[in-house]
Amino acid sequence: MISLNTSPTVDITSGFWRNYRNLVVDKVLPYQWAVMADEQSAVLPDDPSSGNSFEGNEGHTLRNIEIAAGLVEGHHTGYQFQDSDLYKWLEAAAYALAYRHDDHLRETADRLVDLIAKAQAPDGYLVTLFQIDWPQERFKRLRQSHELYTMGHYIEAAVAYYEVTGNTTALNVACRMADCIDANFGDEEGKIHGVDGHPEIEVALPRLYEATGERRYLDLARFFLHERGRNPDFFDEQFGDGGSGCHMLDVDEFARKYYQIDRPFTGQTTAEGHAVRVVYLCEGAAHVARLTGDEELREAAERLWRNIVRQRMYITGQVGSTHEGEAFTADYDLPNDTMYGESCASVGMAMFARRLLEIEPHGEYADVLEKQLFNGAISGMSLDGSHFYYVNPLEADPVLSARNPDKKHVLTHRAEWFGCSCCPANIARLVASVDRYLYTVHGDTIYAHQFIANTADFGHGIGIEQRGDYPWDGHIEYTVRNLSGEPFRFAVHIPEWSANDYKLTVDGKACDKPVEDGFVVIEIAPGHEDRIVRLDLDMRVKAMEASSRVRVDAGKVAFMRGPVVFCAEAADNAEDLWRYHVPREVRLDADARTEAAYESGLLGGVETITVPARVRGDDEAEPLYHEVEDARMDEATLKLVPYYAWANREDGQMSVWLN
């Protein structure tokens, strides 16, 4: 059987994604670097009167590393995990350098790697807060210290940077970090039997193992996954000697569930606590499960996936139903206006989906990955690449965000930066590495599970070219080349949303092979003729409803076209959005009664949907409460834009779910 390259070289040709990826190189990375290197003035005037002010949001991120490296003097600034923002930037830069030659970016990144190497302690440890100000607290306040989280992000970045650029310094620093962690944590006597309050090292170590072949790293990841929750008292026991005096380490505001340590990870049945922590933990578990064959880990990861995706995820892919603890709450509890839906959690869900696809190519994983890519994850970044969401609501109103404290975390405009800036760089690294999310190879089968146009080289003379104007156009064309001399199989994804209505042809002939778990598998014999596979997806406008178990969406409707979820914004619609009512006939036959059109001048070029609606006008004399009247509803239309593009115009109401 042919041995396919599981990491093809993929060149993204999709216009939609090239825009985003160019934005990452041209705007996002320079912008983020400037903030983190305290060069804000280079990208944005610090002008409070314009709303542009970095006061209190100064990065000082690079400076912490410079201090740790002995280049300047001072105290640590920012969060305990401040270093990780820079590492995520480095990881994003690595991916960017794979598709864009940029000497300046390369030099900046190389210099950063050298600086990091200089900052690393002799034993491999590297977390600047502890090196600079709290050396005596190293690994002693793991509930909140984020030490393994921070180093994990460096390790991920280093692996990516090494893979793309061959920079061995970067990789060596990562190995020394992992060695340091390995020397301090483990089952053996004398080592710490515990975990970090924020999963991430579990994600990083298997990547380092794959890059180096060093089995210890994989074993260490597996140790952390099984250690988590084995001793639910671990964090409390660490505090047995009293507080550290460092406020950010001593906080204990959340329950054990928040950290997923109330019980062993493999015994967890529902997604509980801080959403990003859960999703990262699952991603690591899925990766380690694949590499080690650990069925317990796999089952736990798959169980939590099902719980998240089938009971606790918004239609746009976000997860995290409450601001308090940025956390999951209960099955089917999906409030749209007080929710959290952190960008990082959506990015994490995309990564988790990819790891599960690598275990077994179920269609559901591909569908959710697509949902994140076209909705929940990219909604975290503005179209100009320099404004970001941490919280992604499905319903927003600037008046209520300003005046009802239960909604004060809901911004109706993306912010320039955050004191806690995990999200901006996380989105950047997802966008810059989206080429790594399109194909999954199992044995002799290439699963093409995303419709993002690209050319991919799998080696052995095997190549796939994918063309189309997705997500606006549902016509996808694949040219499949097999000069390897051996047969392989090409699996085309049929998304769940198109399962009942799609057309697939191979070399012009209808393909009637069955869809198996979201894929149609086509045999590709070796030969000099390119094979042409054409797929037409169901691009009807669809009126969607939530399960009747979702209380807040009862009687509401949301519109989708292809993978894209739409929303109504005040910029396009005159009245309060809740005054609109989508009539029953439109709900039941949405495609025939709505109009979808591509508007090249709007929001960087988007499809819009025009929905016939009825609207109840405002009547100043209407009493606050009164007997039900057969109220006059005027004919009207609602104009909808893609959810990911919301809040790129003037401040106003937004709603995904419509009455």
Next chain:
Amino acid sequence: MISLNTSPTVDITSGFWRNYRNLVVDKVLPYQWAVMADEQSAVLPDDPSSGNSFEGNEGHTLRNIEIAAGLVEGHHTGYQFQDSDLYKWLEAAAYALAYRHDDHLRETADRLVDLIAKAQAPDGYLVTLFQIDWPQERFKRLRQSHELYTMGHYIEAAVAYYEVTGNTTALNVACRMADCIDANFGDEEGKIHGVDGHPEIEVALPRLYEATGERRYLDLARFFLHERGRNPDFFDEQFGDGGSGCHMLDVDEFARKYYQIDRPFTGQTTAEGHAVRVVYLCEGAAHVARLTGDEELREAAERLWRNIVRQRMYITGQVGSTHEGEAFTADYDLPNDTMYGESCASVGMAMFARRLLEIEPHGEYADVLEKQLFNGAISGMSLDGSHFYYVNPLEADPVLSARNPDKKHVLTHRAEWFGCSCCPANIARLVASVDRYLYTVHGDTIYAHQFIANTADFGHGIGIEQRGDYPWDGHIEYTVRNLSGEPFRFAVHIPEWSANDYKLTVDGKACDKPVEDGFVVIEIAPGHEDRIVRLDLDMRVKAMEASSRVRVDAGKVAFMRGPVVFCAEAADNAEDLWRYHVPREVRLDADARTEAAYESGLLGGVETITVPARVRGDDEAEPLYHEVEDARMDEATLKLVPYYAWANREDGQMSVWLN
């Protein structure tokens, strides 16, 4: 013109209210006394396994006074305003003694008054926290000290106790308190130009003025009302010397709006900040406005009334849309499931309405007072008189209260007590004094604005007997006696909810006098014949909707019958409440399509409403999101019970607004 007694002797005969009032004497007052006097075991076993536990909720309220009186030694326990719970109890006891001879209660109250007198400082000051532990901070931390609030509650209690029992010690203590405050606060140089963070003294002082005739007290109240917000920096300036070291005094978590000091009270146009504070402030302003003729105060109070009642009040009368700051938010922002709706705020709204009625008898004041009496205020107490709500939601779900932190303040069972127990005694004093809320006298006119059966003696041989089984029966009968030798006028309230459909007869003849601002005025000539006035109110079941400006109630319906708002509870309805849908034809013709019936064995005897509905069954296989289907709805019925009686059975979902 006849000079009518503005404070008639009223004996409540209404079965509905006699039950509540007997409960106050037989259960509520002994129960609350036991908690505050640390005699919990007398009323309830401290048994954590049964859910009955006072741990952490010990009252120690009486003990603080004993310490201040020098009878025992120790430190103050509880909140800075802990004393006020005992004062509200004393006030409720005073009202109770007016309708129930109870030697034990009288002796307990007399002893308490003597103890309080002993605890009072030589200069009249009495707040036990400061006397015991923080004497140097007296009047120096007014933002959070609640000193005038606490003394204000004593003054109210003392006035009531003096009025009912003639106990002059009680009144003297109150006068000495007021003198102390007068000596420390005022426009004069050397006095404090500032206010208390929590309005209440503004309510108390005009009452003391009325009881004593001492004009200084009224002037002092007026000073506080005009001083509030004159210097928005006052609280901050008090902290210019640094913190007191007393945590509960140093907190500064809320903005100036919370305390209504961001601008002068007379310049406030919308109800902002802590709801109870606003409502108390308005009550005091209305009272002082009437007594002094201060038009500015009157206008401000009436302006805020209109804003609250027409834009910011729930259909059940509650106010306060958010837990954070227990506060008002924005016009028409009335979320049902994350709201606050504090019992004290509803009690305060009833008091505010009464004061406005005393200025001018508008029907709206009477309607809102009635709404509070039959809904928002009494919902704060269980039918057994020993469980209380601080927060009164219009939608609740025990699962979400337990698992979504945004709803953790929403209890689905009333609690036995609270660490901060302002509400239980507040409800008790309203219920015990409800006889004072039925009539308002203006000149030669008696306004009978509530339909609670009673016999009232206005002196001069003028008496009114009111009979009926309200709120279940809409037939009200008045026997009006006038042996005074002079004519007077009897004004019968026609509630807004019955304005279009009522029948009024006088001595058997239809009365066709017009309704003027909610009242029909009947001349009562002197004579030996009783006049018989019969009123039949519109007791149709009504489907109510909110103004289209209320986002969260769009497409929803609530049911009322008479003044009573109904709700659906899980105890009577099998499915998740949001699965029910009230068909359009039922909404539009609710009375004909629903059934109302009195059930004597249910919840102490209540009317119930049975509503034909359609219900969408649960389908385990239904995906979380899917294309809209013409879902099968099964015929069903919803059974509704009065809102005030909710949460007296097993824990379960509740909703006032139905889809």
